[in-house]
Amino acid sequence: MVDKTLKKKAVSIIFIFVILWLGAFGRLFYLQIIRSGSIGRENKAEQLRFLETTGRRGNILDRNGRVLATDVESFTLYAEKSRISDIETTAAYLSKYGFGDTNKLKSLLQNDAKLIRIARGVTDSLIKELNYKGIYAVREWFRYYPSGRVARTVIGALNWERKGISGIEREYNKQLSGKKGWAYYLEVPRYSGISLLKRCEEDYRDPVSGEDIILSLDLDIQYVLDDQMRKIIKETEAEQVFGICVDVKTGEILSMVNIPEFTPKGGWRNNGCVAWQFEPGSIFKLIPALAWIEKGFSLEDTVVDSTGTIKFGGKYFKDPHPHPSFTFKDALIHSSNAGFVYIGERVGKKDLYRCAQAFGIGCRTGVDLPVEYSGKLPVLQRMKDIRLATVSFGQGINTTPLQIVMAYQALANDGILLKPCLMKEIHCGNKVTERSRKEDVRRVMDRKSAGILLEILCDAVQEGTGAQASLPFMKIAGKTGTAWKHEKGSYREGEYVTSFIGMFPYPDPKLVIGIFVDSPKKSYYSSVVVCPAFRETARRIAYLKHYFPGGEYASR
DSSP: OHHHHHHHHHHHHHHHHHHHHHHHHHHHHIIIIISHHHHHHHHHHHHSEEEEEOOOOOOEEOTTSOEEEEEEEEEEEEEEGGGOSOHHHHHHHHHHTTSSOHHHHHHHHTOSOSEEEEEEEEOHHHHHHOOOTTEEEEEEEEEEOTTTTTTHHHHOEEOTTSOEEEHHHHHTHHHHHOBOEEEEEEEEOOSSSSEEEEEEEEEEEOOBOOOEEEESOOHHHHHHHHHHHHHHHHHHOOSEEEEEEEETTTOBEEEEEEESOOBTTTBOOOOHHHHOOBOOGGGGGHHHHHHHHHTTOOTTSEEEOTTOEEEETTEEEEOSSOOOOEEHHHHHHTTOHHHHHHHHHHHOHHHHHHHHHHTTTTSOOOOSSSSOOOOBOOOGGGSOHHHHHHHHTTOSOBBOHHHHHHHHHHHHTTTEEEOOBOEEEEEETTEEEEEOOOOEEEEOSOHHHHHHHHHHHHHHHHHSTTGGGOOSSSOOEEEEEEEEEEETTEEEEEEEEEEEEEEESTTSOOEEEEEEEESOSSOOOHHHHTHHHHHHHHHHHHHHHTOSTTOOOOOO
């Protein structure tokens, strides 16, 4: 009986030991095999700093391969919250070295994150000067724009997360960004300055670099137009100036200038070439002129007598200067408002509205830029006669600079309106992943009507209001515009928008260039303000790219 009892006790003890051993073995297996990876990361997290790493953002280049935006290596400054004992003192120290206002830095350092990003693009020389507990530097990518302020509004900008917030950087952010990686970073003391965080090579995932965007912009033309726009704004003290150059045959935008241009200190601003809406004035006269021709009226019909006055819709409209009786051609060459009131009356609301729609007035162009506005084209059939009269000479409607430039592109392209574009190609390494193609929007007019209008606009530059835009070695067709400025529901007394759109070389234009000046403080007539600037712009571009008889532009 005793032996059986002892035997049972021995078996029980052995069973208990086996259970304990199996439990210990199972626990060890779970920790060593199943959870080894996560435990390793937890241990590393206590010793190292885990950071997401951004890949090299893709380059932005002009049509000839010149870099407009690229990534360069520099330092990013971080603060480790747990190692900062006095936030106020730390903020004051960082502020002393130009990293921002003390109060803003103090607010930033109160963030709950373990590692707080203080600044990007910090130079090595400044890193060597800094020496403060809890402040570290990491080598990262920084966006650099070699062309400086030139074309910055078009190219755009990034926020702190390196996401595009304006321009091409925003429009093609997905292609440019690539994919993020991650890595653990170990503190490495320096012989001078603050400690660096160096990547631990045992556990990481490399980021993927972004794709390169080749733009249709030609940096040579951009510099020429930018230079002239800056001269205009300086001489006229205007509020803003815009310039656009488009390839007539492809719709590619070769230059797009906003003055004042985007600057990091000046803050973000929309691209006025696609977002500024204004009443165009006499450059709109192209549209009722086409309606007149399409209705079969004669070019030699008299549209205003020598008084320069016409009554329509219960109001009198008078040209500012005395002149002889004007035919339709004369009215367009010399930009007679009274003559175009008569033209609008004969054409009628329906056909004028139809022609404006065909040119794309009141519709977005579809250009590959963010924040494009559509302008406003009133439904004339629902409006009083007085609105028909004012729209006939370009008041009472809204357009954008690019929208009206593309209307003239259609005229210069034998009547075919194209979709404007900025992206030419997208490259992933040496492989082209996407390529833009010429896109016809619609035929606005037949070839014959386009030829008639183009010839009259050439005469407008040779002997009419655009005479100051003419060149001795090359014919130019174009139209001047001066409009009362309309803002917040009323016209601003003494303020005007003056413009000129020209196409060259006539009779087979390759380029169309539009220049728009908002509220010049001195003379406001296009013939005085804009035409001389256009002439110099066209002269420089013609010699630069051989846009003149006997020369040929090799478009790439």
